[in-house]
Amino acid sequence: MLLIHCPYCGEARAELEFRAAGDAHIDRPANIAAISDEEFAEYFFLRDNPKGLIYERWRHIHGCGRFFNAVRDTVSDKFVMTYKAGQPKPDLSPAPGAAPALPADSRPVETYEATEGRAE
Amino acid sequence: MTGANRIAGAGRLTPAKTARFRFDGRGFTALAGDTVASALLANGIHLMGRSFKYHRPRGVVSAGPEEPNALINVSRDTARSQPNVRATVQEVFDGMTVGSQNRYPSLAFDLGGINDTLSPFFAAGFYYKTFMWPKQAWASIYEPRIREAAGLGVSPKEEDPDHYACRYAHCDVLVIGGGAAGLAAAKAAAATGATVILADEQPEVGGALHFDTGAEIDGQNGYAWAQATAASLKAMDNVTLLTRTTAFGYYAQNFVAMAERVTDHIDRPQANAPRERLWQVRAKRVVIATGSIERHMVFADNDRPGILLASAARTYLNHFGVTVGRKVGVYTAHDSAYEAAFDLKRAGVEIAAIVDSRLRPGDGLFEKARSLGIEVFTDHAVIATSGRLRVASMTVVPNGGGSKRKIAVDALITSSGWTPSVHMFSQSRGKVAYDAATGRFLPGHYVQDCVSVGTCNGTDDLQAILEEATAAGAKLAAEAGHAEGAAPVPAGRNAIAWTGGMAGAAYGAGPDDSVKAFVDFQNDVCAKDIRLAVREGMHSIEHIKRFTTNGMATDQGKLSNLHGLAIAAEALGRGIPEVGLTTFRAPYTPVTFGTLIGHARGDIFDPTRKTPMHAVEEANGAAFEDVGQWKRAWYYARPGEDMHAAVNRECRTVRTTAGYFNASTLGKIEVVGPDAAAFLNLIYTNSWDTLKPGRCRYGIMLREDGFVYDDGVVGRIAEDRFHVTTTTGGAPRVMHHMEDYLQTEFPHLNVWLTSTTEQWAVIAVQGPKAREIIAPLVEGADLSNEALPHMSVVEAKVCGVPARLFRVSFTGELGYEINVPADYGAAVWEAVAKAAEPFGACPYGTETMHVLRAEKGYIIVGQDTDGTLTPDDAGVAWAVGKKKPDFVGIRGLKRPDLVREGRKQLVGLLTKDPKEVLEEGAQIVADPNQPKPMIMLGHVTSSYWSENCGRSIAMAVVAGGRAKVGQTLYVPMPDRTIAVEVTDTVFFDKEGGRIHG
Numbered sequence A: 001m002l003l004i005h006c007p008y009c010g011e012a013r014a015e016l017e018f019r020a021a022g023d024a025h026i027d028r029p030a031n032i033a034a035i036s037d038e039e040f041a042e043y044f045f046l047r048d049n050p051k052g053l054i055y056e057r058w059r060h061i062h063g064c065g066r067f068f069n070a071v072r073d074t075v076s077d078k079f080v081m082t083y084k085a086g087q088p089k090p091d092l093s094p095a096p097g098a099a100p101a102l103p104a105d106s107r108p109v110e111t112y113e114a115t116e117g118r119a120e
Numbered sequence B: 001m002t003g004a005n006r007i008a009g010a011g012r013l014t015p016a017k018t019a020r021f022r023f024d025g026r027g028f029t030a031l032a033g034d035t036v037a038s039a040l041l042a043n044g045i046h047l048m049g050r051s052f053k054y055h056r057p058r059g060v061v062s063a064g065p066e067e068p069n070a071l072i073n074v075s076r077d078t079a080r081s082q083p084n085v086r087a088t089v090q091e092v093f094d095g096m097t098v099g100s101q102n103r104y105p106s107l108a109f110d111l112g113g114i115n116d117t118l119s120p121f122f123a124a125g126f127y128y129k130t131f132m133w134p135k136q137a138w139a140s141i142y143e144p145r146i147r148e149a150a151g152l153g154v155s156p157k158e159e160d161p162d163h164y165a166c167r168y169a170h171c172d173v174l175v176i177g178g179g180a181a182g183l184a185a186a187k188a189a190a191a192t193g194a195t196v197i198l199a200d201e202q203p204e205v206g207g208a209l210h211f212d213t214g215a216e217i218d219g220q221n222g223y224a225w226a227q228a229t230a231a232s233l234k235a236m237d238n239v240t241l242l243t244r245t246t247a248f249g250y251y252a253q254n255f256v257a258m259a260e261r262v263t264d265h266i267d268r269p270q271a272n273a274p275r276e277r278l279w280q281v282r283a284k285r286v287v288i289a290t291g292s293i294e295r296h297m298v299f300a301d302n303d304r305p306g307i308l309l310a311s312a313a314r315t316y317l318n319h320f321g322v323t324v325g326r327k328v329g330v331y332t333a334h335d336s337a338y339e340a341a342f343d344l345k346r347a348g349v350e351i352a353a354i355v356d357s358r359l360r361p362g363d364g365l366f367e368k369a370r371s372l373g374i375e376v377f378t379d380h381a382v383i384a385t386s387g388r389l390r391v392a393s394m395t396v397v398p399n400g401g402g403s404k405r406k407i408a409v410d411a412l413i414t415s416s417g418w419t420p421s422v423h424m425f426s427q428s429r430g431k432v433a434y435d436a437a438t439g440r441f442l443p444g445h446y447v448q449d450c451v452s453v454g455t456c457n458g459t460d461d462l463q464a465i466l467e468e469a470t471a472a473g474a475k476l477a478a479e480a481g482h483a484e485g486a487a488p489v490p491a492g493r494n495a496i497a498w499t500g501g502m503a504g505a506a507y508g509a510g511p512d513d514s515v516k517a518f519v520d521f522q523n524d525v526c527a528k529d530i531r532l533a534v535r536e537g538m539h540s541i542e543h544i545k546r547f548t549t550n551g552m553a554t555d556q557g558k559l560s561n562l563h564g565l566a567i568a569a570e571a572l573g574r575g576i577p578e579v580g581l582t583t584f585r586a587p588y589t590p591v592t593f594g595t596l597i598g599h600a601r602g603d604i605f606d607p608t609r610k611t612p613m614h615a616v617e618e619a620n621g622a623a624f625e626d627v628g629q630w631k632r633a634w635y636y637a638r639p640g641e642d643m644h645a646a647v648n649r650e651c652r653t654v655r656t657t658a659g660y661f662n663a664s665t666l667g668k669i670e671v672v673g674p675d676a677a678a679f680l681n682l683i684y685t686n687s688w689d690t691l692k693p694g695r696c697r698y699g700i701m702l703r704e705d706g707f708v709y710d711d712g713v714v715g716r717i718a719e720d721r722f723h724v725t726t727t728t729g730g731a732p733r734v735m736h737h738m739e740d741y742l743q744t745e746f747p748h749l750n751v752w753l754t755s756t757t758e759q760w761a762v763i764a765v766q767g768p769k770a771r772e773i774i775a776p777l778v779e780g781a782d783l784s785n786e787a788l789p790h791m792s793v794v795e796a797k798v799c800g801v802p803a804r805l806f807r808v809s810f811t812g813e814l815g816y817e818i819n820v821p822a823d824y825g826a827a828v829w830e831a832v833a834k835a836a837e838p839f840g841a842c843p844y845g846t847e848t849m850h851v852l853r854a855e856k857g858y859i860i861v862g863q864d865t866d867g868t869l870t871p872d873d874a875g876v877a878w879a880v881g882k883k884k885p886d887f888v889g890i891r892g893l894k895r896p897d898l899v900r901e902g903r904k905q906l907v908g909l910l911t912k913d914p915k916e917v918l919e920e921g922a923q924i925v926a927d928p929n930q931p932k933p934m935i936m937l938g939h940v941t942s943s944y945w946s947e948n949c950g951r952s953i954a955m956a957v958v959a960g961g962r963a964k965v966g967q968t969l970y971v972p973m974p975d976r977t978i979a980v981e982v983t984d985t986v987f988f989d990k991e992g993g994r995i996h997g
């Protein structure tokens, strides 16, 4: 079970207090009634499935009830950071040739593949 | 007499306390502290089981949790019976019954042993090859037969009467393993004031000090030091010391699961004591001090009863006071077996010979053996053994061949070295690294906040272990915020510094295909099977593992993995690190289902929600049905009535007189704030601006994709306050859905949402006499049609209790829904019942509610809709505001597929035979004689016998359904085809006059 830091409660709490709520930073179009079928499909149906960092919405449903955003690594499951809904998307992409600009308390991400025997 | 193989003066058990138990029907006496294995060995019994595939006789191999062979069934009574218990772990308690497994008809004579003779047919991968044809025979013949012949014990048929506990714990430092390393680390961490949990799987701490009587710490015997250290730790407030507790799973962020065996060793446990307890520990830092496990030698016929690990023989002697034989042979590639031989020899046991595959043992051991009168063959191999149910001899030759020598033995102890237990480290997702110098995998790269110490970290010398562990304990405590105080490093000394070790098959164990040199005892995997797997094209260790099943038994290959890897590497012509280890997975040792389930079984498997009127309903003879977690009154059968009769009577009574119904489970959300109407405009398809306070409206809620998500009546209590109702099952997700939009898409709206489902008890009174029934109970409200018409709400007092009184109907009759604070629900319900009685009105349940609403064609979201229906499909398009600029789902509704012709639409169905009641879920076709597979037009969503219509009625979704009204369609059933006519969805009071009273 993961520990997840709720940015509203200011505490790391057990995963079972939370519920995942899909990708973050996907705004409902202000003119939604007027958008094209393609734009609607892009907004509502299509999602990336990245290996690595993903920006997600979580809700502290059995706590304060607030929705917030999180950056999680889809390989290690580790939460890199959490922040309040409405705050801008943090840029965690590495500068060319540099390591990713992760928060100070984060640790390197290990892949399962790396810990297993070499598969052929 | 507790066994002829007890050695007087040896071991730590006291003869003062004994326990009696039965093994395969025979009575034995054990000493307190014995395991089943040690007690049987004391009586000269090595044969404890049969192997999985070949049914070969098998004896105990180890003295610990790594045991592959001695799996037993332990029972107190018929219900308390557990298979697959390791005899090396299970402590004897007085009165226990032990049975051997996997044998028929008896352990000594087993018919399944024929598999051994036929073993050429049971080569590696035989499951995949032998039984492939004919295909049908797999399920009907081969698999049942194989399962019967193999299998690992029999589970009890009765419900488990024991209970299991669960505890969450937090600590600064969790120490896994209570050997010398774990104790030293815990001591150092605890000295700083840090909170420490130390868990050890054995009944007492000590780990390897159980057998290693040559070890000294702080001037005393190592085992005595361990017990004294444990006692001093136990006395500290900041330390929790758990024995008989196995850390079996290491999860993200230092979350460690541990199983504590609370009563399995006690003859008469306290009635309220849990049998086992699951600990879920979140530790700031973890010390992994899990030690190492000795490996056996891989040679021909190395699986006979009486052949076991050298360290196990030492444990049985030095801890339990039991010798494993009277004439013991030794076959080794590692110094540890010498110490076992010396201990046995000094206890008066004859050592037939030490056979060492190496050119020479560690310094001084050869001479020491000589001085004790033990013959040593270096650079030799054991190439055969004899003895059917117990080893009788070993055949020794020089490595590479030469003259054979057969030596009589009654036990043979082996060691090929020690495998560090990196299971927990690997489960933490740490990456192991191969240490070529010592031929072992050791913790390499760490991912979590943990540190490995002791032999699991490759540290062998006792003093080095104590230094490393003490430093780790202090360091991790400091990292967890406790820097004060420093514990001195204990002074430790080994008797002998061990050297040696090998992995893989010894000389003589192949490549001859007929030699059975066992790598994995439990799954009957031999060295030749692994070579065969490589020959057949398996090149990845994960494939070899699955093809041979090496390491896939319940012991998870604690003895076999490294051997298997070495043999595979040799056959592949690659180095061990290039081939790589298979993945370690939880649990470290088997965990009972009871431990994992804990309290969550029976009545408390899932929470049960009961309405405030539940007890009254129960007293009135209600039958209940589960609706989500709710218990809802289903129908109220009177004496002599079955469900059918009761529902018919209830349905009749509501339409002729009145009935009252407990609607408390309806989801309720209070939507309050200056922007409440604006918010509902966005959440519902309807428009709310025009709804006046005191009036109600039926609302439809969509998902963004345009499909119906929920529905319900919404009452406007005030300009800024709405009483929203949802479906019973939909309440939590609707609340979540609303919060989601309010918090993240429409945060500019000033609205507050409160779930009030459990705050209001709701009594629906429905029927022509409804007004007359409730009138005497109501104060402060005019119930006339003019003042309180259909779809209105008023705040009033009912039975003197503040109430929200709705004039609404889910039956098509004149109806009211009385909402009172939940605490008054039962009292008001009883008052309504009393007022209803003179009219002949009756309570009705959910079944009648369903029939009555179906008679009116009112939909139930989730029954008549399934998440793929639009409001238009469901026949409620009138509820979608045509002029609204925005609402959730407005764009989704315009998707091409949602506006096309021929979508499934909700219609009514009337069977040609009015007595025929359709099955809900049944498929509908246009032509029943078309070839299969038929084109299915839709399915029946609701179907009932309607007493009020005098016939069956049904609703269905049918492609292009509304254009098919009047047509005949067909419902094919397994035994007949039912003709139906498509109709509209209103079956009773089509004009709808009754609702207005």
Ligand SMILES: [Zn+2]
Pocket (backbone or CB within 6 Å): A006, A007, A008, A009, A010, A060, A063, A064, A065, A066
């Ligand atoms: Zn929170």
